[in-house]
Amino acid sequence: MTMRILGNLRDGVGESPFWNPRDTKVWSVDITGKVVITRDLEDGVTTCFPTDDLPTALALDPGGGAIVSFAKGVARWTDGKAGSLIKAEADPMMRLNEGACDPSGRMWVASMENNLSEDMQPREQTRACGRLFRIDTDRAVPVTEPEFGIPNTMVWSPERDRFYLGDSLRNTIWVWDYDDATGDISNRRIHVSGGPGVPDGSCIDAEGFLWTARFGAGRVIRYNPSGQQDREILLPVQNPTATTFAGSDMSTLIVTSARFGMEDPTDEDGAMMAVETNVTGHPENWFAP
Numbered sequence: 001m002t003m004r005i006l007g008n009l010r011d012g013v014g015e016s017p018f019w020n021p022r023d024t025k026v027w028s029v030d031i032t033g034k035v036v037i038t039r040d041l042e043d044g045v046t047t048c049f050p051t052d053d054l055p056t057a058l059a060l061d062p063g064g065g066a067i068v069s070f071a072k073g074v075a076r077w078t079d080g081k082a083g084s085l086i087k088a089e090a091d092p093m094m095r096l097n098e099g100a101c102d103p104s105g106r107m108w109v110a111s112m113e114n115n116l117s118e119d120m121q122p123r124e125q126t127r128a129c130g131r132l133f134r135i136d137t138d139r140a141v142p143v144t145e146p147e148f149g150i151p152n153t154m155v156w157s158p159e160r161d162r163f164y165l166g167d168s169l170r171n172t173i174w175v176w177d178y179d180d181a182t183g184d185i186s187n188r189r190i191h192v193s194g195g196p197g198v199p200d201g202s203c204i205d206a207e208g209f210l211w212t213a214r215f216g217a218g219r220v221i222r223y224n225p226s227g228q229q230d231r232e233i234l235l236p237v238q239n240p241t242a243t244t245f246a247g248s249d250m251s252t253l254i255v256t257s258a259r260f261g262m263e264d265p266t267d268e269d270g271a272m273m274a275v276e277t278n279v280t281g282h283p284e285n286w287f288a289p
Contacts, residue, residue: 001233003275006254007044009037010270014256015201016057016099017272018066018284019246026246027066028272029055032120032260036068036077039272041246049080054116057099057154059107059287067135067287069099069109074135076289088133088140097130098201100154102163103180105288107135108143110151110165122261125149128169134183143185153202153212157225158282164191164210166199173199173212175227191227201242201256206280213240213255220255220275233275236268245281246274253277 012032019026025038036049036058054071061067065078072095073085088096089111099109112130115123130148133140149169156163160180166173173192176185191210192199197217202210209230210223218238222230237257246252252274259270 001275001277003235003273005044005268006039006041006272006274007046009039009046009048009272010259010265010267011037011256011272012260012270013241013258014270014272015242017242017244017246017254017256018058018060019244019250019254020060021248026244026254026272027058027060028242028256029058029068031056032116036066036080041252041274051082053082054095056095056097057109059099059101059285061287061289063289067101067107067289069096069107071095071114074099074107074109074140086135086138086140089131094129098151098154098165101285101287102134102178102183103156103160103285104183105286106183107287108154109133109135109140110148110154112148112150115150125169128167132165152200153210155202155204155210156285157204157208158206159208162208162225164202164204166192166202166212168198168200168215171195171198173202173210173227192223195221195229200240203243203245203284204282205245206250206282209279211243211253211281213243213257215239215241215258220253222279235273236266237271237273238262238266238269244284250281250283251277251279253279253281 011030128149129146153166163178197214259265
């Protein structure tokens with residue numbers, strides 16, 4: 001496999017890569033940098049759009065713009081500006097972290113106790129109390145009870161019958177049965193537990209295999225639908241954060257990474273990487289207002 005780095009920008013905490021074949025750009029966010037970013041897949045040309053709040057995830061809107069999960073809530077994002085917030089958590093010590101759209105275009109987000117201080121320094125968490133929410137028009141509907149430490153990996157299977165969600169603090173990814181008509185999830189069980197590093201963001205390919213960034217372990221691992229490791233890709237960064245597929249044939253694996261909090265980051269830490277594979281990826285789900 002060949003790998004290249006897209007552009008010269010290095011993210012504090014890069015997350016939520018999303019391929020847009022219409023403009024041949026990979027969209028993403030830098031949480032600690034407070035920017036929404038686009039990088040051209042071919043030449044790496046990079047554009048940043050500053051945000052007032054911490055952007056934690058996004059999904060593109062086919063009508064233009066995106067829906068963005070910020071620390072304090074979810075908002076439509078158009079022409080570089082965020083609209084009114086849909087708040088999920090009332091507790092000021094909580095923030096949103098992971099977010100993605102389901103196959104029907106509904107936005108889902110998950111919360112956590114805020115691990116960042118107001119001056120953007122790492123803050124120790126004291127409780128695992130994050131929840132999963134589904135955005136319903138103008139409100140956030142809780143789907144689970146408070147339990148998550150650092151929710152990550154929010155993915156649906158190509159067949160629209162499985163939903164995956166992980167917790168980096170518990171080093172576990174679960175899978176539920178998923179009803180696309182209602183948006184309901186049920187029958188939760190462990191999909192992956194343990195392994196090198198901890199699970200961060202994931203994507204899925206056309207065969208239903210999960211590609212998970214293993215934060216702290218410098219690699220992406222591909223898991224089969226039974227949760228067994230199929231292959232791994234070693235990376236020149238310590239903290240890969242999220243994955244997606246891009247390109248005209250959807251075989252280019254995009255990996256974001258983080259350098260925030262590292263004592264001695266390398267030149268590559270925080271980069272967005274493009275890895276050529278022999279696998280066809282499944283596209284991200286777009287927002288359907």
